[in-house]
Amino acid sequence: MNKFCIVIPNYNHTSVIAAVLTSLAEYNLPIIMVDDASNEAAKAVFSALTQQHPLLTIVTHEHNQGKGGAVQSGLHYAYQQGYSHAIQVDADGQHNLADLAQLLRLSNANPQALVSCCPIYDASVPKHRYLARYLTHVWVWIETLSFEIVDSMCGFRVYPLGACEKLLKEVKLGKRMDFDPEILVRLYWRNVPFIFLPSQVIYPENGLSHFQPLHDNVRISWLHTRLFFGMLVRSPWLIAHKLKRRYGR
Template sequence: MQYGVVVPVYNHPDCLVALMAHLSQFELPVIVVNDGSEPGCTRILHELAGQYSSRMVLVEHCRNQGKGQAVMTGLSQADRMGLSHVLQLDADGQHDWQDVAKFLRISRENPQAMVIGQPVFDDSVPKGRLYGRYATHIWVWINSLSLDIKDSMCGFRVYPLAATLPILNSARFQPRMGFDSEILVRLKWNNVPFINVPTRVIYPAQGISHFDVWRDNFGLSKAHASLFAGMLIRLPQLLSRKFRGWIR
């Protein structure tokens, strides 16, 4: 098993230096995808690429294409580098970096599994964002016919590439926020096991969010509509699988 890290970045300059310093202790290749960031953030990324030239691979989009596309670019780059598993970690400072070792350990112990973060929020979470997540949770549970995916929107997870890449190459995904949920449902359709890992999530006071209420909610709605249609097509197979699980 060969592990690496993918970090999608779009105008999140504040945490990058500390994040790379933290990740360097694991001695893993770190693929940073610059998704069309502004010059100030791009300059920091170029400086870090020079500083960590033996570990950091910087891939750049000439224009912003969306977080989902940035992750897909990173996963494809990881495959070209011969990696088998990728830990995805967002660059916005919301996640507890101390859990990186835990995520890697759990994945190494369960290499076939998709390891996903199950957020433990504190009082800093905006209530609108918190309640909005539950609508997505419900659609994910419906579309996967499963409760195994506790939170499909957490950007802290480990992908097994052998299971993920065939799906990336065979389906069209929403390039922005809808990707995080959609890829998990499609992995579940393919009977990939899931492990949910509780992890602390905060919303920094000066944090930067690129969630666009209209654009991204529309994208999420399109993703869920597409998944619902796909679930109906696969319904006999999914129900048969659940029935076999019940009678074992």
């Protein structure tokens, strides 16, 4: 059986984090929350939460690194603590945490795979965010020459830590909103299998978002430029891999 923990990146998310932790408590799993240099008011909330949730550990950044940097710190810490798999959960309450049980079952049955939710959106999703996500998915399909990565942006996923730790030691990944798609593409390039589970996602009214339209779109555009040329170098292997998966040879 896999040895699981939960990793939550958090930068000043306080409005729903208590409810998120309460929902997660029923799974009785260790939780690593990475405080990405939040303000003092948020730190006070986090400190109080450690008193209510004995399985909660806070890892603190001295300086803000971005969501991707926080997840990377959480994954590295989890690996050092001896966990085999880490479940990334966002701190903003978007995810349907009832699906965690199914994610755990799929991961236990497929321990080498990265298991991720694939969002089913309701009317709360901002249209520009939806279209931007779809554009990223198209780039990821080009960069992998495959449709196997159904969704590349959802932050509700189970990482096989051995493969992730090796990747993070060998490649410098983006530390902000570019992290989520990049780690999937690079793990695909390393022959890590993927499993996707449809899951309802909501955008809470007045929810806090740290997406910076100008800077993050520039980062993501530069990411896809690098990955595109990385795909060209790997294209013979990617084509052979696709044919092998299709014909079993």
